[in-house]
Every structure is written in C-alpha cells, then in structure tokens.
Amino acid sequence: MANPRHRHTPSRRDKRRANWFKVATPTFVECPECKEPKLPHRVCPNCGTYKGRKFLEVEE
Numbered sequence: 447m448a449n450p451r452h453r454h455t456p457s458r459r460d461k462r463r464a465n466w467f468k469v470a471t472p473t474f475v476e477c478p479e480c481k482e483p484k485l486p487h488r489v490c491p492n493c494g495t496y497k498g499r500k501f502l503e504v505e506e
C-alpha cells in the first residue's frame with residue numbers, strides 16, 4: 447500500500463493549507479447593469495440580468 451514515508455513538518459502542512467482559504471473566499475464581479483457586486487457567471491440578484499438579458503423579475 448502507498449503510505450507516506452515521512453511525517454511532514456508543521457510549516458509544510460501550513461503552507462499547503464494556506465492555499466485553500468483563497469479558494470474558500472467568494473469571488474465577486476461588478477454587474478454591468480447596476481454596478482453591484484455579484485457572483486461571476488450568475489444572474490445578478492440585484493437587477494436580475496445576465497449578459498444583457500433579463501431573467502428575473504426584481505421588485506423596484
């Protein structure tokens with residue numbers, strides 16, 4: 447069976463874990479319609495548009 451030969455040092459362990467916090471941080475882009483921050487590749491929850499088309503009815 448493949449097993450780790452040596453225990454990694456705490457600094458090596460921590461360097462590995464330092465990366466996944468970057469992935470867990472949510473990314474936001476500016477909506478081209480209303481300039482609000484929104485998730486990329488998603489319909490904007492503020493104005494309900496994506497790629498210049500309206501997908502959701504938003505109460506004004």
Ligand SMILES: [Zn+2]
Pocket residue numbers: 477478479480481482490491492493494495
């Ligand atoms: Zn918007």
